Amino acid sequence: MKVRIGLSILALTVMLTMAGCGGNSSNSTPASTPKSTDAAKAAPETSVVRWNYGTSGNVMVTIAEKKGYFKDEGITLEMVPATANADAMALLATGKADVASNAGTSNPLQQIASGVDLTIFGGHMVDGSMPIVARKGTKWNGVQDLIGKKFACNPAYFAFTGAVMDLGYNDPLKAVEWVTYTNYNDALAAVVRGEVDYALMGTGQNYAVKNMKEIDIVAWQGDVMKNYSCCRLVAPTSFVKNNPNTVKGIMKALIRAQRYYEANKNEAITLQAENIKTSTEYVAAYMLNDNYVVSPDPLKNPVIRAWGILDKTGFLNKKAKDINIADHINTDLYKAALDEVTAQYGSEDPEFYKKLQAFYQENNS
Template identity: 30%
Template sequence: MKKILSVLMMVVLMATTLLTGCGQKAETQGASEAVQANASGSQKELQKMNIGYLASPEHLLYFVAKEKGFFEEEGIDANLFLFTNSAEGLNATIAKKVDVGSFGVSAPLVFTAKGADIQVIGGQNSGACALVCMPDRYDELKDINNYKGKKVATVRLSTADVIFRGALIDAGIDYRKGDAEIIELESPAATMEALKKGTVDAALIWTPYVAMAEDQGVKIGMYITDLFENNVCCRQAVLGSELEANPERWESFMAALIKAYDFYMTNHEETVEITSKYVKVDKKYLDKETYDADATMVCSPDPLRNSTLKYWDIMKKTGFIESELDIDEHINTDVYKKALDRMISEYPDNENYKALLNDFEMNNI
């Protein structure tokens, strides 16, 4: 009981620091009918599932799976609930108010390190983060080795924040000893504003602010993928007890996201249109962030086990986590693999599913 209370108290304390996306608190996007017609024309009851999301294009797999009926096809009556930040969403997961959500990668790992019963069963996205500077500083600040003595605005424990701090240490710039100054602010909008006011040398941001950067008069100095190739970001986090109780339910959930991935890869305009219903940003930025050739955001249900293990090591190196826990015990790749194998069996000619299998073998074994 003391361990559970400790975890819940920590969630509350972190609620103002793990900001991702924008929007209003715990707002449902509506429910689907509780029955579904199968191939024989009969009806079968759908399993209700509450899914937490953040108002970001990074979460488009949820939006597509909901709007295109992929959850229903997999026997799930999905209700999407909007949260303002990752800690708030993880709090709801631990309290069983939602069944699953993609609340960053830092939050589930920190809570797991403190004793939370969290299992990562899949992914949502990678990339999508960048460091920006003023155009006249680009030649200097495009190189991580030039950040000694610099001030950088960040949102504490955001994906970009953790990776950038780790990269500074690797470059021999120990911000903990004053080699560089990390200015912690509440949102990517605030970090961008600090840069434009000249109070910092550079700022860490993420989607959709990355797509907006040039229109805001700033320049992308480096993408987070320059510092951590194939970096891990939002993960599908569920309670271990819920996973153990009904693994088939979660295989169906991941199958719906795999179908959504296929749609996102093959239906450009409609995917942007669907995303715009949940993310109130100009569609040109959603389009640019999602499909532009220079964009680094990749939405994929792959668990990215290997990258998650690397991220855990970075969190330990930067002091965000002090734990001897084997985090690999909290990453379940079997659920996703079984769902993917079924999709390939049902659609053997689908090139996107074949590509996901190739990615899985590279990223998880």
């Protein structure tokens, strides 16, 4: 089934625009009497944060909960389930969740373009270990191999349309024959049957495709566009503005979790498998991969790049012309958290925190 560009996005946009943004007063917990002015400033404005991370989980959140990093910041998470990216965006827009961490980058940007007031304040996956697959023996020379071919991928995946434009094609929607399926399994079956030449798989399909004799992983989405910004941390703008200490506390916990993850990947695999109720083999298939990169960094520059690509390819509402996307990206709270965590825990792993500071400068300056 060929993609009908923009129709599903338009329908979702209408729904979310009508829904509007909900408040967050119901889960605010009064802070205890502070011992000092500094303590009062550091106390989270909201101690219980309603969080959606979808069915695939979030390893940094898992670690931060298991190791008590959120507790150190006076924060408790209340998980709010959603089975699809669109559902996560609806939860935010209707005030049923405070934060979403697994809904990609294009989904939040499309909602911002439609008038939903959201702010990107951090990140989850920088590179989501999403494989590009083809039939056994297929050679891959780069994104130019997609030109004129059938590619099972929604063109709202801006890393690919952006890379095609970088090759000199003004209209990437015509340069490649984009084909969409209802799920990754259907796209995979289409590759096996020879109905499409290539297909993009999700993070969770790594275990399956690595065990299929008919299929080769020819490349990864991260090969096509470096630091493409797989999943962003996003919340209603009102939540970020009204809860700066809470947001900074979230960032501090996740930064510490990133460090623990990078130093203890085997344990992280076990923790994540237990959390999402699956096997360690399933998690290891995507986590023990150079193309699986997690960071709570907001990635301002890649997000702005994604906004521009989505606009050029017609995946943003016409209202986007009047929106400065930089106004919907908050890097200050992450940077403040990074500086504080570096001061508190930097001696534990100086190279790690030096790396994070350099990564921030590269992707946000």
